[in-house]
Amino acid sequence: MSVPTRGRRWITVCALTASAALVAIPPSAASGRGGADPFGVRTLHQLAKEREQSVGSRASSSPRLKADDDDGNEADEIAEGADQYAEARTSPGVIAPGAYGAAWRDLRKLPATKGAWRNLTDLPYNSDDARYRDIDSNSSGGAGQVTGRMAALAADDDGYVYAGSAGGGVWRSRHGGGHWQPISDALPAQSTGALALDGAGRLWLGTGEATTNADAYLGSGVYVLAHPHHGGFSARLRVGGDELDSTTIHELRFGGGKVWAATSEGVWSHSTKKLSGSWKLEFAPNPEFLPGGSQADDPDAPYKNIANDIAIDPKDPSKVVLAIGWRSGDDYNGFYAKSHGTWTRITTGLGDLPADPDGVGNVTFARSADGSRYYAIDQSPEQLNTNPDSGLEGIFVSKSGSPTGPWTKIADYKGLAADNSALTSPGYMPGVQAWYNQFLTVDPSDPQHVYAGLEEVYETKDGGGTWSTVGPYWNFGFSCWSIDPAKQTGDCHQTPHSDQHGVAIGRVHGKSVVYVGNDGGVYRRPVNGSQDASGHATDWTSLNDGTIDTLQYYSVGIGRDLDHGGVSVTGGLQDNGQSILRGNDKVMGSDFGGDGGDTLTDPANGCDIAQEYVYLAIQVTDNCAVNDGSWTTDASKATSYGVAPPDNATSEARFIAPLATDLKNGSTWIAGGRHVWVQTHGYAIRSGSEWTSVHDFGAGRVATAVAASGGKIYAAWCGPCNNQGFARGIAVGNADGTGWHDIALPANGTVPNRYLSGFAVDPKNADHVLLAVNGFSRHWTEGPGAGVGHVFESRDGGTTWKDISANLPDVPADSALVTSDGGLAVATDLGVVYRAPGRTKWQRVGSLPAVAVLQLKTGPDGGTLYAATHGRGIYAVKLRSLR
Incomplete structure (x- = not known):
């Protein structure tokens, strides 16, 4: 999908809530078209132009679908984006009924930490x-x-x-x-x-x-x-x-x-x-x-x-x-x-x-x-x-x-x-x-x-x-x-x-x-x-007066609010753009539109924000995207800038593609599509040409997770990503383009042949990394190499891995985070679990409804854990209260 530098499109993506089972739409059954809504004043005509380039469904192996080659049909891309969310939870096979119900029961049996979530x-x-x-x-x-x-x-x-x-x-x-x-x-x-x-x-x-x-x-x-x-x-x-x-x-x-x-x-x-x-x-x-x-x-x-x-x-x-x-x-x-x-x-x-x-x-x-x-x-x-x-x-x-x-x-x-x-x-x-x-x-x-x-x-x-x-x-x-x-x-x-x-x-x-x-x-x-x-x-x-919070977040970002004190909290949403909550706000605003994907926020300045739309269409602002209402397209007066890496132009990225900063250097960003992209200008970036490809996964492969610390990058990929021949892997290398190599992950090895959804790098040791794995274990998944476990640990830079899932229920894991004191928090489709420093067993954090948590971040001082839920807004809990 080619996304213009200025002007966006409003896209419809679908619901998710925790419950009993989830089954992916295979290519032979996929919809001819998904839902796509144009976004903004400048894009109705742009969308129409794109749709004229492609009639009917996206390319499919189904004999009953009359498919032409897709050449930028946005509605088709939405169907693909919907498929991708399911692929992460079902590949390499089909999930048996009852998987989520069993996971929910097991999760409720876990001992709970102290502390309580606060809805922000x-x-x-x-x-x-x-x-x-x-x-x-x-x-x-x-x-x-x-x-x-x-x-x-x-x-x-x-x-x-x-x-x-x-x-x-x-x-x-x-x-x-x-x-x-x-x-x-x-x-x-x-x-x-x-x-x-x-x-x-x-x-x-x-x-x-x-x-x-x-x-x-x-x-x-x-x-x-x-x-x-x-x-x-x-x-x-x-x-x-x-x-x-x-x-x-x-x-x-x-x-x-x-x-x-x-x-x-x-x-x-x-x-x-x-x-x-x-x-x-x-x-x-x-x-x-x-x-x-x-x-x-x-x-x-x-x-x-x-x-x-x-x-x-x-x-x-x-x-x-x-x-x-x-x-x-x-x-x-x-x-x-x-x-x-x-x-x-x-x-x-x-x-x-x-x-x-x-x-x-x-x-x-x-x-x-x-x-x-x-x-x-x-x-x-x-x-x-x-x-x-x-x-x-x-x-x-x-x-x-x-x-x-x-x-x-x-x-x-x-x-x-x-x-x-x-x-x-x-x-x-x-x-x-x-x-x-x-x-x-x-x-x-x-x-x-x-x-x-x-x-x-x-x-x-x-x-x-x-x-x-x-x-x-x-x-x-x-x-x-x-x-x-x-x-x-x-x-x-x-x-x-x-x-x-x-x-x-x-x-x-x-x-x-x-x-x-x-x-x-x-x-x-x-x-x-x-x-x-x-x-x-x-x-x-x-009638959405704020007492009804069903906001569906993909991501969360936190930075100090230099103008009002406290922190600025922002996050990307399904079909509701990007929300921003400043330190003195009584009402949240929306500084970006469309679907909000991943989010980067400068911990030192909450108005330095990078927001992903879809397929790595990234916008950056250094003033929270505040303007005077002039809607100017004059670059000298712009409040946000399109800085998409080249994989966006060729749609060689996941619908919600991974984006991260280096733990040791916030000016180094990593984005994952077919390539691993790096830029070193931080929030001063003004053009997509400032990204450099440091690794190519190869045709048909796309990044599912990226993380970096001190110039060392971990990047997970899938390709094919559906249950028709699903494959996954991990590549490791340096931000300067040197040392890149694929890690041997045999189909039936320690790390399951399932969707790899997130890394957590130890800020004290870049060779110490944790891996979150989505989907369900082989008890529920009929697919080759489904394996068991959801959290894995490597202490040698990814060369070897150990399953540390222990008493963690069999539930899709979406992301992980190493806390400043060495604890480990994992976001799952049914809430958040926590492993205290020096412990091997997991506890359930607080008491959330059966809602998916897609991303975890800590605040500027490292003392607060923030959770982006896909259905109940953003929550926070003090880390010291968990023990």
């Missing part, structure tokens, strides 16, 4: 902060206060609203939004797939986010809270047995005394009256690929029984239609109904709704309260794989109220684009990532009043005759947009964050409101709200 990011995060209006920021786009991705919503008529996040659990507000409280922290899965209130007022939770992204963890089943105004979910509230453990749940629907669940392993049902007893498998199109089946170990198995939604006839609950199918297409995709006791694909009578498998992908249904109408959104595999503009088949209505139709198309991507959408450029139009972005709901008081969510929010009040883009994709590009630094969102009104996932309609103080959940959190407006002349809503309110 439980305060508002303003993406429109006027202090940070660098051209590469998101400021004035209109999303306002944001948090992490919301996958599902539910609301009642008493002002209660429930928000299920991708990685940070379920939250409750008693005030129509705001003053949130977490209510699912006791569960072993913090990933939400579905939320629903039944007729008795009970709140049902389906765990496991079902956006079919490769880096989404699976869930631990379905739970029900009888009195959701009080209390919270617990493991004892699980419905049925373990039948839905290790699945994702797309929707929960009710009818005929049953709750129906559309899952990644088919459609299941359970009585809503008697909650004990097993779930019943209603339909799986390819049962041989289910766990225990004859082909359960096939790499394509996780994509052979995808169920997206269930439509139940309100007049006759025995009549049910199932929407089945993998987003990229398969022979089993389609709509199914039961005939003579057998589920059969519907091939006639659907009207405009496709009957051919190529036309049915991700589907969402919605029914009017009076039962007179059914609506549906359909994403088309054929469109996904061949149309550079959109993957949307359309929005449809069944005016008979029956889910069997006949169905009439009431919207397509061209029509939605013409209704004052922000997505009107060839190559990027409404529904371009409809496999990922979908919601649909009907106003309970009006069967013709519908809200639909794709990248944007759309509304029709006449049953689809006309549409308004009430939640446009950012303010950039509209005539109302202004860069006046005194104006929070220019002359435009607030708009929801892009990429819609959840929707609910409820009442607050007797007034009907609609809630939407997206990659930026939760937003609300009156159901019958106001619009401007363009049809854009003028009355959206962000």
